[in-house]
Amino acid sequence: GQNIDQPTEMTATEGAIVQINCTYQTSGFNGLFWYQQHAGEAPTFLSYNVLDGLEEKGRFSSFLSRSKGYSYLLLKELQMKDSASYLCAVKDFGNEKLTFGTGTRLTIIP
């Protein structure tokens, strides 16, 4: 089975930087995903990490440490439209299913 933990809520200021952490426990790690979900909408894919290190994509970056069972999503130059829930999800070896954390609701304030 899998255990995925991330903070329930965070608040950050427009223009600033925020880091959303995710820790996981799994029997056979095969990749970690980050998704963004605006209220009432479906999740949209942000990033995928399978090897240790940082993946950068514009204002968003995602980091993975497999030995620590830890990932973070870094959002820079925050905009009001970044207010959303951010979901961490893990895939196990041997199957293609994704197990999701409960998500972090991020609120951006002016």
Next chain:
Amino acid sequence: SQTIHQWPATLVQPVGSPLSLECTVEGTSNPNLYWYRQAAGRGLQLLFYSVGIGQISSEVPQNLSASRPQDRQFILSSKKLLLSDSGFYLCASDRISYTFGSGTRLTVV
């Protein structure tokens, strides 16, 4: 690129009525398909997944069933809805990366 179509977008159904939600995939073949449910304020829970036509795996015991009559079609059904079946239902495909449909918000009254 793959596209996932889900309908309807919203649905209000009385307790005890049947349910059929449809998901179709374009732009790929032989995808793995998934049904997730998201209750209000909670995380995504995997309900069913399918690796091919007629192949369905259930993740949690429940009042729902799933079928895959064609390669790119995945259907979620119930014979009699319960109040606890209310939620946001999402179909997903993982041919390259996990892609979600736009979802169906089901309210059972």
